[in-house]
Amino acid sequence: xxxxxxxxxxxxxxxxxxxxxxxxxxxxxxxxxxxxxxxxxxxxxxxxxxxxxxxxxxxxxxxxxxxxxxxxxxxxxxxxxxxxxxxxxxxxxxxxxxxxxxxxxxxxxxxxxxxxxxxxxxxxxxxxxxxxxxxxxxxxxxxxxxxxxxxxxxxxxxxxxxxxxxxxxxxxxxxxxxxxxxxxxxxxxxxxxxxxxxxxxxxxxxxxxxxxxxxxxxxxxxxxxxxxxxxxxxxxxxxxxxxxxxxxxxxxxxxxxxxxxxxxxxxxxxxxxxxxxxxxxxxxxxxxxxxxxxxxxxxxxxxxxxxxxxxxxxxxxxxxxxxxxxxxxxxxxxxxxxxxxxxxxxxxxxxxxxxxxxxxxx
Amino acid sequence: xxxxxxxxxxxxxxxxxxxxxxxxxxxxxxxxxxxxxxxxxxxxxxxxxxxxxxxxxxxxxxxxxxxxxxxxxxxxxxxxxxxxxxxxxxxxxxxxxxxxxxxxxxxxxxxxxxxxxxxxxxxxxxxxxxxxxxxxxxxxxxxxxxxxxxxxxxxxxxxxxxxxxxxxxxxxxxxxxxxxxxxxxxxxxxxxxxxxxxxxxxxxxxxxxxxxxxxxxxxxxxxxxxxxxxxxxxxxxxxxxxxxxxxxxxxxxxxxxxxxxxxxxxxxxxxxxxxxxxxxxxxxxxxxxxxxxxxxxxxxxxxxxxxxxxxxxxxxxxxxxxxxxxxx
Ligand SMILES: Cc1ncc(C[n+]2csc(CCOP(=O)(O)OP(=O)(O)O)c2C)c(N)n1
Ligand SMILES: [Mg+2]
Numbered sequence: 001x002x003x004x005x006x007x008x009x010x011x012x013x014x015x016x017x018x019x020x021x022x023x024x025x026x027x028x029x030x031x032x033x034x035x036x037x038x039x040x041x042x043x044x045x046x047x048x049x050x051x052x053x054x055x056x057x058x059x060x061x062x063x064x065x066x067x068x069x070x071x072x073x074x075x076x077x078x079x080x081x082x083x084x085x086x087x088x089x090x091x092x093x094x095x096x097x098x099x100x101x102x103x104x105x106x107x108x109x110x111x112x113x114x115x116x117x118x119x120x121x122x123x124x125x126x127x128x129x130x131x132x133x134x135x136x137x138x139x140x141x142x143x144x145x146x147x148x149x150x151x152x153x154x155x156x157x158x159x160x161x162x163x164x165x166x167x168x169x170x171x172x173x174x175x176x177x178x179x180x181x182x183x184x185x186x187x188x189x190x191x192x193x194x195x196x197x198x199x200x201x202x203x204x205x206x207x208x209x210x211x212x213x214x215x216x217x218x219x220x221x222x223x224x225x226x227x228x229x230x231x232x233x234x235x236x237x238x239x240x241x242x243x244x245x246x247x248x249x250x251x252x253x254x255x256x257x258x259x260x261x262x263x264x265x266x267x268x269x270x271x272x273x274x275x276x277x278x279x280x281x282x283x284x285x286x287x288x289x290x291x292x293x294x295x296x297x298x299x300x301x302x303x304x305x306x307x308x309x310x311x312x313x314x315x316x317x318x319x320x321x322x323x324x325x326x327x328x329x330x331x332x333x334x335x336x337x338x339x340x341x342x343x344x345x346x347x348x349x350x351x352x353x354x355x356x357x358x359x360x361x362x
Numbered sequence: 363x364x365x366x367x368x369x370x371x372x373x374x375x376x377x378x379x380x381x382x383x384x385x386x387x388x389x390x391x392x393x394x395x396x397x398x399x400x401x402x403x404x405x406x407x408x409x410x411x412x413x414x415x416x417x418x419x420x421x422x423x424x425x426x427x428x429x430x431x432x433x434x435x436x437x438x439x440x441x442x443x444x445x446x447x448x449x450x451x452x453x454x455x456x457x458x459x460x461x462x463x464x465x466x467x468x469x470x471x472x473x474x475x476x477x478x479x480x481x482x483x484x485x486x487x488x489x490x491x492x493x494x495x496x497x498x499x500x501x502x503x504x505x506x507x508x509x510x511x512x513x514x515x516x517x518x519x520x521x522x523x524x525x526x527x528x529x530x531x532x533x534x535x536x537x538x539x540x541x542x543x544x545x546x547x548x549x550x551x552x553x554x555x556x557x558x559x560x561x562x563x564x565x566x567x568x569x570x571x572x573x574x575x576x577x578x579x580x581x582x583x584x585x586x587x588x589x590x591x592x593x594x595x596x597x598x599x600x601x602x603x604x605x606x607x608x609x610x611x612x613x614x615x616x617x618x619x620x621x622x623x624x625x626x627x628x629x630x631x632x633x634x635x636x637x638x639x640x641x642x643x644x645x646x647x648x649x650x651x652x653x654x655x656x657x658x659x660x661x662x663x664x665x666x667x668x669x670x671x672x673x674x675x676x677x678x679x680x681x682x683x684x685x686x687x688x689x690x
Contacts, residue, residue: 121468121469122469126472127473137456137460140429140457143429144436146429146430147441149433173425180421180423184421331470336466336467336506341557342608
């Protein structure tokens with residue numbers, strides 16, 4: 001077998017690709033051109049809605065309307081870019097933290113929050129916008145992404161799959177198995193790691209001794225790239241290129257976006273037990289929205305329009321989550337198999353009977 | 363319909379071929395299933411005849427194999443994956459339990475996973491450690507999976523056809539020691555065996571309930587008992603999930619006595635579940651408590667001791683002797 005041993009072309013750049021600096025100005029010796037103005041303006045609108053959605057969901061937890069919310073506050077650029085670089089026929093595989101990315105693909109935010117509201121597990125139709133259900137068991141969605149991509153390739157379709165994963169998730173076996181399968185099958189998958197530096201309380205240094213998470217591609221023969229995860233311009237460029245390459249038959253790619261989890265893991269977590277407030281403060285200056293706003297310098301009326309649009313989404317979410325829907329107990333048995341087994345029919349009848357008698361007592 | 367005399371291994375191979383010929387979305391993959399044809403030769407010739415896109419070797423990663431199958435099933439294919447051996451399917455357990463079994467439910471029926479996980483299972487072949495596990499209880503305990511096991515070449519063919527055509531994921535347990543058993547097989551037909559037990563031998567004194575590798579042992583015990591003047595009925599469960607309460611309870615009611623035979627360790631087992639279900643439904647027809655003849659509650663023994671572990675004709679007949687005949 002031909003193994004050249006030449007890994008140079010698989011290695012990520014020395015530092016994360018940045019196109020717009022933290023000061024909101026284009027970096028001097030950028031390695032690639034900026035996305036065009038229309039792309040960036042579309043991203044700004046999505047970013048503002050994304051932030052509003054994160055903050056609205058967070059508030060709804062405090063009001064008891066959501067059980068919990070893993071916020072992507074501060075990571076919105078990754079989520080927006082992941083959705084924006086895909087075509088309609090492409091697939092997105094999100095984790096529990098990627099509600100905003102799912103919404104970016106067109107999923108109704110109320111349906112995206114069904115899981116956390118507690119009405120059902122997955123609230124949306126995965127085929128409608130080609131968004132897989134939120135994956136909670138870490139990295140288990142990654143082999144699925146490879147399977148969807150491989151099936152599409154076997155049928156000669158040009159589908160690309162964007163598979164999302166956290167930094168902690170890269171330690172799971174399924175991360176490795178998925179990358180290896182994708183490489184061997186040359187499946188059109190872009191793996192995007194949002195390295196937000198923490199897996200609940202555990203910092204990246206306890207997760208890996210690799211030079212960077214993007215370097216992990218080398219072991220599988222997958223090119224890795226690192227990108228500033230708070231620079232939407234760089235994300236759109238790097239991810240867009242990876243998607244185009246995968247679509248052209250160039251195989252999978254691994255992208256590590258360096259970002260930061262600005263809030264606790266979820267509302268149930270107390271981040272002060274494992275990190276200093278000052279560490280978080282340092283990332284405020286790197287906020288992805290401020291950065292793009294400085295760069296695009298939108299006018300006041302333009303900004304007002306974007307905020308108004310975001311407010312509409314927030315209102316839709318509030319309305320949706322404040323509406324109580326009584327989940328139908330019969331649903332418990334309806335979707336275990338295509339046809340309920342005799343045993344499930346028996347249990348469904350028993351439960352219905354119990355409920356009727358309970359109702360009669362009330 | 364054509365008939366052919368085939369081993370169970372050949373019958374399974376024919377089922378895969380016929381399904382692949384009929385439906386281009388059927389794809390087969392796993393470890394060594396390509397040019398080699400699988401360590402048990404169940405996929406023999408499939409790569410040569412259908413091409414590498416339809417039957418291919420994968421990297422050695424069981425979770426990856428099942429996880430990729432999930433994605434392919436989500437996207438219009440009908441994957442049939444092979445786990446090389448029972449005990450080597452455990453790395454895939456998370457995928458099977460958290461995704462294969464739950465996808466339809468968590469998406470309210472929007473995403474179905476028509477896929478088959480084939481697992482050569484159970485003992486009786488003198489296999490060294492990690493090659494003889496009876497793992498059916500793990501899967502049967504997981505709602506959302508169908509779990510079936512054929513005991514004849516004919517059933518192997520038709521049940522695999524049925525499993526591949528099923529809209530639900532099926533864990534298809536192939537009794538290794540029966541791979542070389544041979545009989546006349548009716549081809550070209552899918553069965554309605556998922557959810558249906560079958561009476562393998564009529565009898566009037568007691569019912570032996572068995573499945574997979576234990577069915578031939580139960581039949582042999584019935585043969586011996588017959589010579590000793592006792593008429594034993596033998597029921598082949600075939601479909602562990604869904605379970606055919608109707609056929610099995612009717613059988614037990616007709617004799618009033620039952621013994622459940624299975625290779626897996628008896629504690630918290632499918633055999634235990636069968637005893638519980640049948641007792642709940644047939645208590646007033648029973649002349650004696652139902653007995654279990656199961657594997658011992660130990661890790662599967664080394665080859666030289668496996669005969670002590672496996673349900674044998676003698677242990678079955680001893681259990682039958684214990685069914686309180688003095689009360690009849
Ligand atoms: C297989 C598995 N183990 C443990 C958990 C519990 N858990 C949920 S989130 C999490 C941290 C994951 O961190 P990371 O991958 O970096 O993603 P982030 O939460 O930072 O987005 C853990 C341990 C889980 N969901 N799945
Ligand atoms: Mg993290």
